[in-house]
Amino acid sequence: MTDLPKERPTKRLGLVIDLDTCVGCQACVVSCKQWNTGGYGAPLSDQDPYGAHPSGSWLNRVHSYEVDDGECGRTVHFPKSCLHCENAACVTVCPTGASYKRAEDGIVLVDEDKCIGCGLCAWACPYGARELDEAAGVMKKCTLCIDRIYNENLPEQEREPVCVRSCPARARHFGDLADPESDVSKLVVEREGVDLMPSMGYAPTNKYLPPRRNHTQAPKTLETADEAGGFLGWIDRALGG
Amino acid sequence: MHPAYSIIVFTVLSGTGYGMVATVALADLANFLPRHAAGATAFVVGLGLIGIGLASSTLHLGHPERAWRALSQWRSSWLSREGVLALVTFVPLVIYGYGLIVQGEDNLPIALLVIAGAGATTYCTAMIYASLAPIPNWSNRLVPPGFLLLGIAGGAVCTLGVVSIFGPAPVSLALFALITCICAWLVKWRYWQSIDASALPANAAEATGLAAFGQIRSLAWPHTEENYLLREMGYRVARKHTAKLRLVALTTGGVVPIGLILMATLAPWSVVGAFVLIVAAIAVVAGVLIERWLFFAEAKHTVSLYYGV
Numbered sequence: 305m306t307d308l309p310k311e312r313p314t315k316r317l318g319l320v321i322d323l324d325t326c327v328g329c330q331a332c333v334v335s336c337k338q339w340n341t342g343g344y345g346a347p348l349s350d351q352d353p354y355g356a357h358p359s360g361s362w363l364n365r366v367h368s369y370e371v372d373d374g375e376c377g378r379t380v381h382f383p384k385s386c387l388h389c390e391n392a393a394c395v396t397v398c399p400t401g402a403s404y405k406r407a408e409d410g411i412v413l414v415d416e417d418k419c420i421g422c423g424l425c426a427w428a429c430p431y432g433a434r435e436l437d438e439a440a441g442v443m444k445k446c447t448l449c450i451d452r453i454y455n456e457n458l459p460e461q462e463r464e465p466v467c468v469r470s471c472p473a474r475a476r477h478f479g480d481l482a483d484p485e486s487d488v489s490k491l492v493v494e495r496e497g498v499d500l501m502p503s504m505g506y507a508p509t510n511k512y513l514p515p516r517r518n519h520t521q522a523p524k525t526l527e528t529a530d531e532a533g534g535f536l537g538w539i540d541r542a543l544g545g
Numbered sequence: 546m547h548p549a550y551s552i553i554v555f556t557v558l559s560g561t562g563y564g565m566v567a568t569v570a571l572a573d574l575a576n577f578l579p580r581h582a583a584g585a586t587a588f589v590v591g592l593g594l595i596g597i598g599l600a601s602s603t604l605h606l607g608h609p610e611r612a613w614r615a616l617s618q619w620r621s622s623w624l625s626r627e628g629v630l631a632l633v634t635f636v637p638l639v640i641y642g643y644g645l646i647v648q649g650e651d652n653l654p655i656a657l658l659v660i661a662g663a664g665a666t667t668y669c670t671a672m673i674y675a676s677l678a679p680i681p682n683w684s685n686r687l688v689p690p691g692f693l694l695l696g697i698a699g700g701a702v703c704t705l706g707v708v709s710i711f712g713p714a715p716v717s718l719a720l721f722a723l724i725t726c727i728c729a730w731l732v733k734w735r736y737w738q739s740i741d742a743s744a745l746p747a748n749a750a751e752a753t754g755l756a757a758f759g760q761i762r763s764l765a766w767p768h769t770e771e772n773y774l775l776r777e778m779g780y781r782v783a784r785k786h787t788a789k790l791r792l793v794a795l796t797t798g799g800v801v802p803i804g805l806i807l808m809a810t811l812a813p814w815s816v817v818g819a820f821v822l823i824v825a826a827i828a829v830v831a832g833v834l835i836e837r838w839l840f841f842a843e844a845k846h847t848v849s850l851y852y853g854v
Contacts, residue, residue, distance in 0.1 A: 307620060307621050323754070323755070333767070357770060357771070358770050359770050359771050359772055359773075360772075361772075361773065362767075362768075362772070365767035365768065366767050367753075367763065367765070367766065367767050367851055367852075368763075368764040368765040369753065369755070369761050369762060369763055369764055369853075370760075370761075370762045370764045371755055371758035371759070371760060371761050371762075372758045372759050372760060373759070373760060376758070379764060380753075380755060380758075382753055382851075384767075384851065393676075393677075393678065395621075396621040396622060397621075397622050397623070397624065397673075397676065397677075398618060398621075398622055399614075399615035399616075399617075399618050399622045399624040399625035399628065400611065400614035400615050400617060400618060400625075401614070401617055401618050402614075418611065418614055419607070419608065419611075420606045420607060420608045420609070420611045420612055420614060420615060421606050421607020421608050422605070422606055422607075422615070422624065423605075423777065424622075424624055424673070426773070426774075426777060426778075427546075427677050427679070427680065427777075427778075427846070428677055428678075428679065429679070429848075430678065430679035430746075430747070430846075430847040430848070431752075431847075431848065431851075432774045432778070432846075432848030432851060435772070435773040435774065436607060436773050436777075438773075440607070441606075441607025441608045442607055442608065443607075498754040498756075499754075500751070500752060500753070500754055501746075501747040501751050501752055501847065502751070503746065503747060503751065504678055504679070504746055504747060504847075505678075512753075512754040514754055514755060514757055515755075515758075517757060
């Protein structure tokens with residue numbers, strides 16, 4: 305049923321993305337593509353992959369931005385995937401009931417057996433989190449690796465989304481954002497994590513940690529040895545420095 | 546937004562078809578429907594347009610064989626509501642049509658249901674677009690009135706054209722077509738002014754959470770090739786092209802039909818009059834097709850903020 309859950313889910317699983325430490329390596333992008341192609345379910349297809357105009361469906365993409373100018377200017381790498389919103393319009397616009405939000409943990413999913421591929425959910429998502437898989441004819445999106453997080457066939461350390469697992473910069477975190485004592489919730493408070501496009505009222509679950517703004521000091525210069533006293537200074541003078 | 550031809554054809558043909566059946570039913574209620582074959586033929590043409598339009602709407606689906614599932618979520622989805630109402634409206638359409646064609650008599654209560662059903666279904670179609678907050682050109686207050694008025698105007702002009710084949714059309718019908726045409730294109734023109742003055746509901750800073758930084762420039766896209774998001778939502782049309790096309794739509798869909806109707810009514814030659822009114826009908830449909838293409842092509846989606854376009 306494409307009504308949203310009547311009560312706010314007591315568990316709100318989601319991701320916290322650290323824009324300060326993401327280096328844009330695309331490991332999360334590739335591991336997501338691999339898990340959702342080689343793992344369960346129908347593969348994420350590519351069209352003309354070896355030809356002149358390849359294109360394909362990916363559930364997680366990393367943008368790169370240049371922000372500010374001068375001393376404060378820097379590059380910010382920006383991973384974007386489904387934010388598992390609380391007011392997910394992609395769920396309510398779906399005419400077949402394929403798009404739904406789980407009441408137990410808030411994860412938004414697509415039932416690929418019901419989806420007719422009309423694309424209305426993609427239009428309804430302001431973040432561009434949903435794509436049509438041209439080969440399968442259905443809409444696909446981040447599943448929060450629901451086939452991993454509860455999967456008792458995997459060792460406990462692997463029971464988290466692959467994108468979180470594969471990030472070498474520890475820029476991705478997974479947990480329950482409804483629990484104020486969880487690591488992710490504490491991280492959001494400590495780093496002042498934000499919602500994307502909050503004024504649109506979608507109430508996304510995923511949070512983004514803005515880059516820290518303490519990079520304005522010039523690096524300290526190294527001390528020169530001739531000002532040093534003691535043994536080091538004597539050596540320096542003895543060597544004719 | 547990518548203008549999918551199957552959807553443009555669907556909304557225009559169905560909208561015009563619903564407008565035609567509503568015009569026939571209204572004219573019947575107000576007693577200016579020409580008897581007998583004229584009104585019946587117009588009704589059947591309208592029904593045909595609705596059918597072709599609805600069939601065309603399944604062409605853009607990834608799984609059209611599952612389209613029946615789209616009837617299940619009417620509690621939350623406007624697309625589902627449109628599907629349900631389209632099917633439900635077929636009942637009064639068939640009953641009324643049977644009465645008109647076979648028995649040669651009208652059925653006024655059913656005529657009311659025809660008008661209500663046609664209006665409600667077209668309203669649901671408009672609300673599919675109007676309910677989408679990420680696309681401000683669509684979630685504009687003038688979208689539902691625009692769809693409804695262009696539907697009834699197109700339907701009225703087409704009804705006039707069909708009816709005139711059987712003999713001189715009643716002046717009231719011509720007047721109805723003129724008034725609905727004028728109202729429809731006035732609303733459309735006001736809509737175009739409104740969207741020119743509007744912007745996306747968010748900016749790049751809000752989209753990325755990087756408001757603390759001054760400028761945000763897209764340095765690299767996540768992909769070097771095209772993808773679904775850019776194809777569907779990154780469609781771009783230059784302002785100079787849209788300005789020209791708006792004029793063409795307004796002229797073909799509004800000015801030309803109005804002029805031709807006035808011509809045929811004020812100097813009512815019978816055969817030439819019919820020819821003129823049929824040209825008016827073709828012109829109005831062509832104009833609305835261009836308007837609908839623009840409705841898609843001019844629309845921007847908030848996802849474009851991430852691509853810096």
